[in-house]
Amino acid sequence: MRAEARHLRKLPETESISLLASTSFGRLVFSRHALPAIRPVSHVVDAGAVIVRTHPR
Template sequence: MTIDTAQDPPAGPRRSIELDSEEALRLLGSVSFGRIVFTRHALPTVRPVNHVLDNGDIVIRTHEGAALTARAGQAGGQGVVVAYEADAIDPGTHVGWSVVVTGYAHLVTDSQELARYQALLNPWVHRTMDYAVRIRPDLIAGVRLIAGDESDGA
């Protein structure tokens, strides 16, 4: 959005309320789209992806040749450190929520698990997605953005 096309901000201030981990993961599981952040050539890289939440883990599908597939595959048993962000913020009122999860990403190598994720998670891009990456959350942070006059019980 440029200054020329910017909308007037909503009336009144917004407040942010921290979410506990359980609520943050519940909200993350309520949407299917987010952004994965990982390191590529020593720089942060962000990719929009769709996901499924499975027993507290975030799972995305990838393809051969994808930077994340290569990074997670090279990391061996350790995995690669990533961040995952998802949100639902109304563009008109600027209220909603945002969740950021940091953890280790691993390629899913078990063929039965991979088949299960391929059935559960349909890629939203037209590309063969033969791989899946599982993110195990270590740090979970979330905020709810509310109008300044709403109570904390929102």
């Protein structure tokens, strides 16, 4: 069986926030030393703002 081709689509901000609010766990992707880095994070959505829970260093 052949896999279907994937494509990107831009989500409206309201849909993006709604999807983020539906779960408390996700991934944060960023660049570190010019390489991609992916970290699991816990988050909450409060009044449309995404708040990532972190630990003090």
